[in-house]
Amino acid sequence: MVDEQSLLKDLVDAISNWLEGGRGRSLSSLSRRCNIAYSTIRRIAQNESTPHPYSALSISEVVMTTPQRIAFLKKHFPTIGDLMDECYSPMIRPEANEGALKRFLAREPHNRIFNMAATQVGTHRDPINRLAGQLGIEALEEMLEAEILVEQADGTIKYTHDNWAIGNIEDTLEQVKHSVEHFDKSLVGTDGASLMHATGAISEDAVPKLKILIRNFIRDLNTLKNSPQSEGSVHFFCNLMYSLYDKEEWTGQEGAQS
Structure with a gap:
């Protein structure tokens, strides 16, 4: 039996910590990333409504790190939590990893932003906002949160490693497909x-x-x-x-x- 008050408290705390953890985060961006109505997100964040288990799981995927999410699930949804602990805990790495990078490279506007950041000079929030608007800023926050990108004190956004290259044929072909979408015909x-x-x-x-x-x-x-x-x-x-x-x-x- 789920302790609804304990579940709500843990979720409210996690949402609050997530909102304070990065610029550009808001309940509306959380709503879009979770695919949950803003009004529902707002009531949960304000400790006014106990979420449906599906909503709680969706929110936890955004506002919690993998270790935090496993602990949350083991406490409130033991069957799922124990399974995740058994399957995923040995693979948890605190640093940016190839799997996370591959997932971001398969998405837009993440792909465009990463390729601009993974250069000697990096990029900044202004061009990201100009090219992709609020969706671009939210994509940036996701990659910063996953520690794929870092934001330096002067505002420069760069890849966490000094260089980047693809050695896999399938990944390279995937990049070519994205480049076709990025191609600006007006510059020809x-x-x-x-x-x-x-x-x-x-x-x-x-x-x-x-x-x-x-x-x-x-x-x-x-x-x-x-x-x-x-x-x-x-x-x-x-x-x-x-x-x-x-x-x-x-x-x-x-x-x-x-």
Whole structure:
């Protein structure tokens, strides 16, 4: 049997601590993130209404860290709490982790914000607000709370590590998909954007030269963006891709079957 008064008190305290824990947090943003009506959230936060178990679980996912949520569930919903404790406690890490980063990179506007922050100069709240409005600020707060991003004393927002790279093909392809959404067609014809697509049919001996072209470009691009003379505040993205339409046409592929 759930002790409703104890449940409500723990939830009210958690909501209060969450609201005080970061700029831009509000009951309305909590309402949107939980997908619970604002009026319901307000009554719960003001200690006026005991939440339905579903609402309590949804709120706990936002306002509590994983260890806090497990303790909350074990106290008020032991069956769920014990299961989470058994399955998830060994995997809890206090630092930013690959799983959390992958979840954020799959979402918008989180993806755009992260890619702007994971640079030498980072980003700030003003451009995030300009590009994505209040949803962008809320996405930023989520990544700050998860310690994927950090906000420095001067307001600069950066990734928690010094650099970032993708080594997984599926993750890279996912980033390319997001880049298609980010592409600003109005910049075509200026130095702010360029777009091309090419097809052709070449000899087998020329196929490896495609890879050399890509590698040379990546090398030159990295040299440019890492040069102190080029460092600045203009964020950009660039994707490169080539492949064969029919791999059976080329016998020089690694691992090709005889």
